[in-house]
Amino acid sequence: MYLYHFGLRELPFTLTPNTNFYLGMAPHFEAFEVLLTALKTGEGFIKVIGEVGTGKTLLCRKLLNEIPEHFITAYIPNPYLQPDELRRAVAVELGVKQAQRMSVQLLTQRIQERLLTLHSQGHSVVLILDEAQALPAESLEALRLFTNLETETRKLLQVVLFAQPELDQRLNEDTFRQLKQRITFSYHLRAMTEQEVAKYIEHRLQVAGYKGAQLFDEKLCARIARVSHGIPRLVNILCHKMLMLSYGQGSYRLTKKHLTLAVQDTESTGEMLDNRRKWITAGALLSLVLLSLYFLGGTR
The missing domain is CATH 3.40.50.300 (P-loop containing nucleotide triphosphate hydrolases)
Structure with a gap:
């Protein structure tokens, strides 16, 4: 997975309700x-x-x-x-x-x-x-x-x-x-506000052991808040997929493109693009990322 790539001790955006990640917003x-x-x-x-x-x-x-x-x-x-x-x-x-x-x-x-x-x-x-x-x-x-x-x-x-x-x-x-x-x-x-989403993402990365440069900038967090409607579970899903995509590309920088692809691959966001070809591109990219992770794991 992307743990070593980003210097993490554990996955920061899992769906398991782990109280170690609790943030008293x-x-x-x-x-x-x-x-x-x-x-x-x-x-x-x-x-x-x-x-x-x-x-x-x-x-x-x-x-x-x-x-x-x-x-x-x-x-x-x-x-x-x-x-x-x-x-x-x-x-x-x-x-x-x-x-x-x-x-x-x-x-x-x-x-x-x-x-x-x-x-x-x-x-x-x-x-x-x-x-x-x-x-x-x-x-x-x-x-x-x-x-x-x-x-x-x-x-x-x-x-x-x-x-x-x-x-x-x-x-x-x-x-x-x-x-x-x-x-x-x-x-x-209630759901989280844009400011709360930014704090939430930063908090989970810190708890997971991240100590590098900022991964999710202010504009990116605001976009994540909008497409997720401030729902913590959807924020987790999108951030997890974005980190997977970045790792699969060998990149240490998260971009709007990563978010767009993660959204296209996540039905629950309700923000899907209508262009079928973009759906196929997103699915294909995520599939390639998963395959690359599999083969990387097998060679270590």
């Missing part, structure tokens, strides 16, 4: 502060909404890593579960023994007993669901019933939902009005 910093404040006040439901690729999962992992010690977390990364499956997944996360073998009634009782035990030990329990827009309707209702478990002064279970805007559309339905009323803290994770 305004949208993510504000969302994180909202989460911590809501959790400390004992609210039942907390919701973070963001478009695809805006960094919800990264924020979710940062919360899991940095949540205060007295919190016990139950993390459900894929909530496309029916109510019984959701209850059992929560029970397993909370350490309820033989959760897979119990009846629903007994399982609910054991979950409540476990929550009361943790509460008596001074713990607060948080259920965190990523991609919550995928929850079936019946499971959303089961989730609401979970928050009925409480003492006279505090909820036994708090719920944090990370989701795409589709969840808000569903919650606007009359069926879910009770659940919507229980969401007391909510934050909408």
Whole structure:
């Protein structure tokens, strides 16, 4: 790959939500502060909404890593579960023994007993669901019933939902009005501005170990911000492809041409050129880069 070429320790623009690359820009910093404040006040439901690729999962992992010690977390990364499956997944996360073998009634009782035990030990329990827009309707209702478990002064279970805007559309339905009323803290994770995109790119390169001259100048960062619409995932994809192209050409300088070719090869940018021949040229160039990387790897 291009690590040695640019003097990098690791790939700076991967799609894996690595918290080592976290940059506390305004949208993510504000969302994180909202989460911590809501959790400390004992609210039942907390919701973070963001478009695809805006960094919800990264924020979710940062919360899991940095949540205060007295919190016990139950993390459900894929909530496309029916109510019984959701209850059992929560029970397993909370350490309820033989959760897979119990009846629903007994399982609910054991979950409540476990929550009361943790509460008596001074713990607060948080259920965190990523991609919550995928929850079936019946499971959303089961989730609401979970928050009925409480003492006279505090909820036994708090719920944090990370989701795409589709969840808000569903919650606007009359069926879910009770659940919507229980969401007391909510934050909408916006895309990055041009200035934030420039800081984001520079930050990731520095974390990855880059120490050379500026690779992405101000104008190039502004163009990347426009074609990516400030979506971190798309910024990563475009920058990664640009570095690949530059390496494949034996160049240490990134240009507008590299960005144009990366955009043509990335459907999600929504900025494709209509000229079919340019599509073919871009695809062919990227293919040549990949082939050259393969053969270079084989000769070392």
